[in-house]
Amino acid sequence: MHHRFLLFLFVFTIFTIFQTSTAISIITPNQNITDGQTILSDDEFFKMGFFTPSSSSTNRYFGIWYNKISVTTIVWVANRQTPLNNTSGVLTLNDQGELMIINDRTNTVIWSTNSSQNANNPVAQLLDTGNLIIRNRNDNDTRDYLWQSFDYPGDTFLPGMKYGIDFVKGLDRYLTSWKSVDDPSIGEYMNRVDPNGYPQILMRKGSVVEFNSGSWNGLRFSGMPNLKPNGIYTFEFVFNEKEIYYKYELVSNSVVTRMILSTEGMIQRFIWIERTSEWRLYVSGQLDNCDRYGLCGPFGICNINDSPACGCLSGFEPRFPEEWRRADWSNGCVRRAELSCGGGDGFVKRTGVKVPDTRRSWFNVSMNLEECEKVCLRNCNCTAYATLNIKSRSGCLIWFDDLVDIRSYAEEDGQEIFVRLAASELDRKGKTKRKVRVILIPTLVSVTVLLGICLLIYRKRKQKKNGITSIVIRENNVANEKKEDSELPLFDFNAIANATNNFSDEFKLGEGGFGPVYKGILEDGKEIAVKRHSRKSKQGLDEFQNEVKCIAKLQHRNLVKLLGCCIDEEERMLIYEYMPNKSLNSFIFDEGKRKSMEWSKRYTIIVGIARGLLYLHQDSRLRIIHRDLKASNILLDKDMNPRISDFGLARSLEGSDTKANTRRVMGTYGYMAPEYTIDGIYSTKSDVFSFGVLVLEIVSGKKNRGFRHANHDLNLLGHAWRLYKNGKQLELLDSTLKYTYMLSEVNRSIQVGLLCVQKYPEDRPDMTMVVLMLGSDIPLPEPKQPGFYTERRRPQEAGESSSSNPEWSSSNQLSVTYLQPR
Ligand SMILES: *[C@@H]1O[C@H](CO)[C@@H](O)[C@H](O)[C@H]1NC(C)=O
Ligand SMILES: *[C@@H]1O[C@H](CO)[C@@H](O)[C@H](O)[C@H]1NC(C)=O
Ligand SMILES: *[C@@H]1O[C@H](CO)[C@@H](O)[C@H](O)[C@H]1NC(C)=O
Ligand SMILES: *[C@@H]1O[C@H](CO)[C@@H](O)[C@H](O)[C@H]1NC(C)=O
Numbered sequence: 001m002h003h004r005f006l007l008f009l010f011v012f013t014i015f016t017i018f019q020t021s022t023a024i025s026i027i028t029p030n031q032n033i034t035d036g037q038t039i040l041s042d043d044e045f046f047k048m049g050f051f052t053p054s055s056s057s058t059n060r061y062f063g064i065w066y067n068k069i070s071v072t073t074i075v076w077v078a079n080r081q082t083p084l085n086n087t088s089g090v091l092t093l094n095d096q097g098e099l100m101i102i103n104d105r106t107n108t109v110i111w112s113t114n115s116s117q118n119a120n121n122p123v124a125q126l127l128d129t130g131n132l133i134i135r136n137r138n139d140n141d142t143r144d145y146l147w148q149s150f151d152y153p154g155d156t157f158l159p160g161m162k163y164g165i166d167f168v169k170g171l172d173r174y175l176t177s178w179k180s181v182d183d184p185s186i187g188e189y190m191n192r193v194d195p196n197g198y199p200q201i202l203m204r205k206g207s208v209v210e211f212n213s214g215s216w217n218g219l220r221f222s223g224m225p226n227l228k229p230n231g232i233y234t235f236e237f238v239f240n241e242k243e244i245y246y247k248y249e250l251v252s253n254s255v256v257t258r259m260i261l262s263t264e265g266m267i268q269r270f271i272w273i274e275r276t277s278e279w280r281l282y283v284s285g286q287l288d289n290c291d292r293y294g295l296c297g298p299f300g301i302c303n304i305n306d307s308p309a310c311g312c313l314s315g316f317e318p319r320f321p322e323e324w325r326r327a328d329w330s331n332g333c334v335r336r337a338e339l340s341c342g343g344g345d346g347f348v349k350r351t352g353v354k355v356p357d358t359r360r361s362w363f364n365v366s367m368n369l370e371e372c373e374k375v376c377l378r379n380c381n382c383t384a385y386a387t388l389n390i391k392s393r394s395g396c397l398i399w400f401d402d403l404v405d406i407r408s409y410a411e412e413d414g415q416e417i418f419v420r421l422a423a424s425e426l427d428r429k430g431k432t433k434r435k436v437r438v439i440l441i442p443t444l445v446s447v448t449v450l451l452g453i454c455l456l457i458y459r460k461r462k463q464k465k466n467g468i469t470s471i472v473i474r475e476n477n478v479a480n481e482k483k484e485d486s487e488l489p490l491f492d493f494n495a496i497a498n499a500t501n502n503f504s505d506e507f508k509l510g511e512g513g514f515g516p517v518y519k520g521i522l523e524d525g526k527e528i529a530v531k532r533h534s535r536k537s538k539q540g541l542d543e544f545q546n547e548v549k550c551i552a553k554l555q556h557r558n559l560v561k562l563l564g565c566c567i568d569e570e571e572r573m574l575i576y577e578y579m580p581n582k583s584l585n586s587f588i589f590d591e592g593k594r595k596s597m598e599w600s601k602r603y604t605i606i607v608g609i610a611r612g613l614l615y616l617h618q619d620s621r622l623r624i625i626h627r628d629l630k631a632s633n634i635l636l637d638k639d640m641n642p643r644i645s646d647f648g649l650a651r652s653l654e655g656s657d658t659k660a661n662t663r664r665v666m667g668t669y670g671y672m673a674p675e676y677t678i679d680g681i682y683s684t685k686s687d688v689f690s691f692g693v694l695v696l697e698i699v700s701g702k703k704n705r706g707f708r709h710a711n712h713d714l715n716l717l718g719h720a721w722r723l724y725k726n727g728k729q730l731e732l733l734d735s736t737l738k739y740t741y742m743l744s745e746v747n748r749s750i751q752v753g754l755l756c757v758q759k760y761p762e763d764r765p766d767m768t769m770v771v772l773m774l775g776s777d778i779p780l781p782e783p784k785q786p787g788f789y790t791e792r793r794r795p796q797e798a799g800e801s802s803s804s805n806p807e808w809s810s811s812n813q814l815s816v817t818y819l820q821p822r
């Protein structure tokens with residue numbers, strides 16, 4: 001009995017010693033932790049020791065797991081690549097401050113930490129955070145740790161860990177998946193901060209990128225809309241010359257959460273639910289199929305609500321349409337129109353997106369968005385830009401090549417990106433932009449103020465000498481709380497008088513409806529066109545104001561550009577860019593020059609006018625009806641690009657209005673739509689009619705008005721319609737164009753022309769449709785009978801002959817005005 005008691009005492013003592021030793025979180029040098037012994041953190045939340053991942057395995061690993069959670073959950077493994085196959089492993093700390101696992105039988109080191117610094121009385125300690133550290137005994141400053149397991153994570157990202165790169169210490173902390181649930185060795189997947197370009201976190205399977213969390217945008221990673229401020233943890237992203245890391249901290253220690261990279265390559269956050277004793281999935285990095293990296297290829301965009309999910313960014317089309325139709329999107333999309341680099345390119349804004357892969361991007365944290373745009377425009381390789389930090393609305397992020405891995409989210413989950421497009425593509429954006437535009441439409445009042453300011457400044461400056469200043473109109477745009485500047489330079493009367501040699505006849509280009517037009521050469525050699533409004537005409541003032549109002553804000557490569565205005569006493573002048581090639585009608589209706597207008601040029605002109613008109617109707621900030629579209633109002637720049645001019649009769653409509661009524665019908669016979677001529681109703685569709693007439697004139701080289709045919713009494717429209725009906729539309733083509741035309745383009749132009757001149761406005765296509773029809777192979781509808789297709793002989797016809805000053809002739813000879821009785 002006595003012996004038994006002694007034995008009991010002995011066992012008890014051993015047991016107690018064993019227990020107390022585990023309660024200490026610290027390991028000192030030459031203290032051995034053998035298999036079966038465990039170490040607890042001070043708060044006993046974490047435990048470490050040797051373990052076997054599952055019953056199917058006999059491998060022994062040294063690791064750390066949660067002590068208070070009923071489901072054994074390993075958060076870190078030391079010897080994950082070098083398991084022991086029996087219980088002969090020992091963990092020990094040497095005097096140099098290196099932790100090592102030794103196979104006790106063979107006395108071989110199977111795993112060890114490396115210490116780069118000299119240790120002074122080192123200890124290893126399991127902290128309450130689950131971090132196993134080595135430090136000098138008297139120094140518990142986190143910055144002085146000799147080593148820490150948090151710098152070498154496995155598949156688990158714990159609160160307080162820094163996830164990313166420390167350039168100073170040469171550390172790179174990233175997750176690697178386990179091979180399988182019972183094998184902690186390094187699996188196929190890796191989720192790692194990629195420091196190239198602007199940093200982002202890429203998840204790879206082997207070397208192939210499978211998922212991109214996206215770049216940090218100030219609030220979250222661009223591709224992780226679920227990463228939102230919450231009551232469970234706070235997070236931050238730090239990026240400077242010394243380090244790049246992401247980190248999260250618990251708000252309250254009562255919640256247990258961890259993030260892992262699963263064996264299937266899923267990034268998942270779990271939260272421990274004590275009540276049901278389970279890890280519940282809180283959020284997953286990958287949401288759906290659209291999160292597969294680059295699913296839609298370069299310049300593609302993935303929208304999970306679309307079917308199929310892949311589409312092209314606007315301005316782009318599938319590279320291989322056949323593949324695309326078979327749901328093979330990997331080759332992505334290509335530009336419909338090449339960038340021009342030198343100038344004319346612009347940007348289309350796309351909101352609610354995950355921004356593309358930033359590995360080959362450039363950024364600047366201090367630039368603002370306007371500077372960013374400029375930098376992008378200056379670099380021919382730049383394809384897109386965005387705000388770097390959407391929280392502080394600052395910084396600039398620029399992409400230089402293919403845009404890969406864009407997806408769309410709900411508006412509030414995404415951010416905006418500005419994609420570079422050729423000017424021609426920006427024109428055809430059409431409808432998609434309209435919604436935004438309607439909100440942005442500035443009050444007409446503020447534009448009217450412009451003229452007032454013109455006058456005011458003129459008075460102030462009256463005593464001053466020559467020179468040009470500019471006036472800046474600040475306009476508060478309530479819709480987006482953004483101030484916009486529009487600048488209309490004010491020219492000095494004397495400067496203009498000098499430029500035009502005191503308005504001498506040799507500088508006169510022509511006589512417009514409201515006064516003469518002069519060519520001018522400014523002191524710096526710049527050529528200008530000066531439209532001088534008649535002094536005493538009351539009508540002139542209205543038209544002048546109107547033109548200033550309309551055109552001051554318009555900017556499009558197919559519209560003539562207003563450079564400024566000039567007001568002096570009774571004088572009111574508008575200063576335009578000078579167009580060396582004068583107007584379209586001096587070419588197409590001129591026996592000599594007609595031949596130089598080959599088909600490709602004519603087609604370019606047709607498309608250009610269509611785009612200019614589309615801009616007026618839909619894309620400009622005011623919805624503008626030109627009301628006097630005709631060959632003499634289409635000017636040609638030095639490259640023979642068409643520029644719509646003469647906005648004297650133009651009217652702007654508010655917001656969504658598409659038609660209005662006037663009692664003063666003004667315009668030009670031959671181009672005016674029936675409903676406008678007869679009822680005074682003008683709309684975008686009456687401009688479409690004029691456009692249709694213009695197209696048929698350009699194709700045929702004949703004027704609608706004054707058209708004569710031996711066999712019938714029809715005008716050009718009627719003639720074209722008749723030919724079309726009989727399948728002989730090619731006879732309409734200008735005889736100087738034989739053999740040098742593209743048949744498909746000619747047929748398309750004639751059919752589009754006829755669709756535009758249909759009698760009823762509702763039958764006519766809108767300009768978006770026209771631009772689309774001209775620019776693609778979509779099947780065209782059959783046109784119905786045109787309006788006004790028989791020539792009506794009127795007395796005015798006498799003055800019909802080609803104007804001597806066609807390029808600026810506006811209303812005197814060709815335009816008519818009368819009051820419509822109602
Ligand atoms: C234990 O592992 C060693 C290699 O570390 C191996 O050679 C040996 O066969 C294994 N023994 C058992 C019983 O699995
Ligand atoms: C444990 O395995 C090692 C090889 O990994 C071997 O050398 C050693 O003898 C084994 N010990 C026991 C107790 O089986
Ligand atoms: C710890 O293990 C080493 C190597 O296995 C051995 O040499 C040493 O004596 C052990 N120390 C203690 C205190 O057990
Ligand atoms: C320790 O450092 C040596 C040489 O610097 C290196 O070969 C070894 O792989 C390192 N070991 C660990 C566990 O990092």
Ligand SMILES: *[C@@H]1O[C@H](CO)[C@@H](O)[C@H](O)[C@H]1NC(C)=O
Nearest residue numbers: 125127137138139140141142
């Ligand atoms: C760090 O050490 C000091 C004294 O050496 C001690 O008072 C303090 O509680 C220690 N802090 C931690 C977090 O261990």
Ligand SMILES: *[C@@H]1O[C@H](CO)[C@@H](O)[C@H](O)[C@H]1NC(C)=O
Nearest residue numbers: 363364365366367368371396
């Ligand atoms: C970033 O932009 C600021 C302001 O435009 C400029 O001063 C700075 O030099 C730029 N930095 C780089 C690296 O280009």
Ligand SMILES: *[C@@H]1O[C@H](CO)[C@@H](O)[C@H](O)[C@H]1NC(C)=O
Nearest residue numbers: 377378379380381382400401
């Ligand atoms: C644009 O890219 C080409 C080819 O990658 C390169 O040669 C050229 O220097 C780049 N230009 C600029 C302005 O970066």
